[in-house]
Amino acid sequence: MDVAPITPQQFADADGVGDWRVLYWGAHAFFRAASWEAGARFVGSIAALEIVRRHEPDVDLRHEGVAVKLITRDIRNLSTRDLEVARAISAVAREQGLVADVAALQVVQTAIASPESAEVTPFWRAVLGYVPPNDTHLVDPLRRGSSVFLQPTDTVASGRGRMHVDVCVPHDEVHARIAAALAAGGRMVDDSFAPEWWTLADAENHKVDVTTWWGRESVRLEEQRAAN
Template identity: 45%
Template sequence: MSGADMVERVSHRQFHEVDGVEDWRVVFGGATAYFSTGSFAKGVELVEAIGALADAANHHPDVDLRYGGVRVCTVTHEIDDISERDVALAQQISLAARTLGIPADPSKVQAMQVSIDALDIAKVWPFWCAAMGYVERGDDDAVDPLGFGPVVTFQQMDEPRPQRSRIHVDVSVPRDQVEQRVAAALAAGGHMVSDANAPHWWTLADAEGNEVDIAPWADDLT
């Protein structure tokens, strides 16, 4: 039995319904939380606690320590999605943060990726990997092996589309923030290109037609 066979996937909706994960939001890349530490020293304390919990669980999240806060993202790599392991670790990390007196700020959770539309993905994929120092992942992604840069994903086009941009940014924000983010972008001079795919995503553009998709977590929508 493989490692993936022993991992039970948890839908994004199920994750958010579990007690003890109120600090967390599922966006592109996994279940994510931002803890406002207010100082680097306090952030180090939280990172040390996360490290101990992760080692005990043998399940290791991505942790980004900055002066004012700590961003944590957990996903089960065997299935490239959320599992019970992520639920348990998120609960433990939130409890550790509360014990240290460190509040979470879900309004600061988001993730971004760059999408490139291509007629022949196999021809352009190696170019972008070489140019950015990225590596191929799966069938259509390029990822930073150091984990710093955004994921670049390639989307299949059926025919040329010269009248629209073929590279755009995808911004993933929590579901409870997505409409506010869309409204802010429109108020800042953008316009709606399409809301036909809402509530999965909204496609907006700036005054010159450069596009962005704003999307929450997408599974189990009704």
């Protein structure tokens, strides 16, 4: 199969991927199952597909259902291969009666702001047991826990704090998530970067960035062109 990088927008616009949403730069789906056994059958069935075996997606089986993440590892981004694998997995879900639940999808990340000169990466790598895929991020080597973004900055906006949580949600669920947070006692701090992210705070002024892939695809395309 020929592999070509694609943007989140190209993935979202493609046919046959309605079960899937881009969170940051991977494609995610969650399929509700009637039982743990039904979820296990689904995992076994998709693992038997040659196209899925060759792509080796991350699959998480729980009693509520099955979560799947797709990303093309050799380019660390979405590609046409992810589209084909997503369609194949969704077809098996339909055959077995599993229903995708888009509202259940999210990726949580902790952001820690430090001056670029600060040598904090070794500490966080050691204390978490994480690995660095690049200069600014640390991830669980088994991709279970939330990632850590070591945000290089010499200044932090007033009242911002040096740590905050990033919550990436599906682009068509973000306004409902923000509305729920505001209704639960939160407040909007800054929406000037929307639709890439909105900054909210709780009653104690702890910050959360609610984010989507909106606004990121042009940056990723430039990175892809530079790499090529």
